[in-house]
Amino acid sequence: MSAALLPDVHWRKSGRSNPNGECVELADLPDGQVAMRNSRFPTGPALVYTRAEIAAFIQGAKDGDFDDLA
Structure with missing residues (x-):
């Protein structure tokens, strides 16, 4: 799904994102998915x-479980 097709959701990212703010972002969807x-x-x-x-x-x-990837 394209993120552009989700215009009414609130995206948020971790406070631990890198100094440039580049990170993954998550959003609650109306149907309960993320x-x-x-x-x-x-x-x-x-x-x-x-x-x-x-x-x-x-x-x-x-x-x-993912510490070796950081």
Whole structure:
């Protein structure tokens, strides 16, 4: 889905984004899903996930599952 097709959602990014503000952004969708986009390309594609998928990703990040990628 194109992020440009989601004009009425509130995008937000982590306070830990890099100094240039480049990060991924997330938005709640009206149907309960969560959209994710690259903040460098705000009109580009957005990936859409279920709440369960986002919860699993966030828990994995908290658990350090992706620490080797940073």
